[in-house]
Amino acid sequence: MLKKLQQMLEESQNIVFFGGAGVSTESGIPDFRSVDGLYHQRYQFPPETILSHSFFMTRPKEFYEFYREKMLYQDVKPNKAHDALAKLEAMGKLKAVITQNIDGLHQAAGSKNVLELHGSVYRNYCMDCSKAYDLSYIQSTREIPRCTCGHIIKPDVVLYGESLDDQVIGRSLAYIGNADMLIIGGTSLNVYPAAGLIDYYLGDKLVLINKSETSADRRANLAIHEPIGTVLGKAVDQFL
Numbered sequence: 001m002l003k004k005l006q007q008m009l010e011e012s013q014n015i016v017f018f019g020g021a022g023v024s025t026e027s028g029i030p031d032f033r034s035v036d037g038l039y040h041q042r043y044q045f046p047p048e049t050i051l052s053h054s055f056f057m058t059r060p061k062e063f064y065e066f067y068r069e070k071m072l073y074q075d076v077k078p079n080k081a082h083d084a085l086a087k088l089e090a091m092g093k094l095k096a097v098i099t100q101n102i103d104g105l106h107q108a109a110g111s112k113n114v115l116e117l118h119g120s121v122y123r124n125y126c127m128d129c130s131k132a133y134d135l136s137y138i139q140s141t142r143e144i145p146r147c148t149c150g151h152i153i154k155p156d157v158v159l160y161g162e163s164l165d166d167q168v169i170g171r172s173l174a175y176i177g178n179a180d181m182l183i184i185g186g187t188s189l190n191v192y193p194a195a196g197l198i199d200y201y202l203g204d205k206l207v208l209i210n211k212s213e214t215s216a217d218r219r220a221n222l223a224i225h226e227p228i229g230t231v232l233g234k235a236v237d238q239f240l
């Protein structure tokens, strides 16, 4: 399987990667749906409820408690998957990383063209005057972070019930539609509309690298159910 992946990478010049939380689990950030993911832990409300727009608007204190504890991670570093994708981009083979992650680890690994479908914890804005705040400001505050104007600051993260950025969607569709190879990795493909974007790939090099099975396995030209850091790390080593 690794050989086949290596051959596909060798032959492709317009690769696009589409990924999710599973890409960052090898960096120590839990995903949502694995057995040790956030959805299998117990909270007063289900994570989908806490991470929703209406919950944020009505219970910002509880939202921030969960968000600080479960969505903000200190001292995390990119893993072999992030590194391998950055290398493929530097070689000119990979054109875009489209991610559902909000952790900024692709950029930390050196990837330049990263399309963040669900935003980023690194950007935060006042809900009233739109003043921008970085992550360290959020981390330096307690309870509900507030702007100098007094209003609540919201992370630039797409919560359940909120729309995705049209421009990011449009660019993602263009990259996927033009790709000669699409690698899907570390995502359960359960969250829409993000997961629907992969339907725009019409080529014959659809690779899926995910620990568990997904709805796209049957149409993949190659499906590998192993840790993505190990797989991509080894696959990209051939070019060094």
Ligand code: CNA
Pocket: 019, 020, 021, 022, 023, 024, 025, 026, 029, 030, 031, 032, 033, 034, 037, 100, 101, 102, 103, 118, 185, 186, 187, 188, 189, 190, 191, 209, 210, 211, 212, 226, 227, 228, 229
């Ligand atoms: P998910 O639904 O939790 O699925 C993750 C998938 O990755 C599962 O199918 C796992 O089997 C698989 N997986 C876990 N570890 C690995 C690994 N090492 N190698 C290969 N596969 C692995 O997460 P999705 O991304 O599909 O769901 C979308 C949500 C999760 C987005 O809205 C994200 O914002 C949100 N999320 C992001 C982060 C992050 O930014 N790191 C963390 C947790 C959740």
